Amino acid sequence: MGFWLGTLVFILIQLVVTGAVNWFGTPGNKGLPHIMAFTAVFQCWLMWGIVYLAQLNPLITPVYKD
Numbered sequence: 001m002g003f004w005l006g007t008l009v010f011i012l013i014q015l016v017v018t019g020a021v022n023w024f025g026t027p028g029n030k031g032l033p034h035i036m037a038f039t040a041v042f043q044c045w046l047m048w049g050i051v052y053l054a055q056l057n058p059l060i061t062p063v064y065k066d
Contacts, residue, residue: 007045010048
């Protein structure tokens with residue numbers, strides 16, 4: 001799965017979570033749940049992105065001299 005495809009998946013997750021907050025949230029009190037949901041999905045995407053990009057350039061096994 002490429003980086004942009006993974007990003008698209010997280011955007012879709014964000015849309016679903018935003019819809020859930022709108023559907024199940026208390027009327028007139030949706031500001032904080034929206035911020036919390038956005039922050040949670042963004043942080044998950046950021047962690048996934050860092051791990052994914054770190055694997056593109058892995059550490060090379062050191063060469064020992066005799």
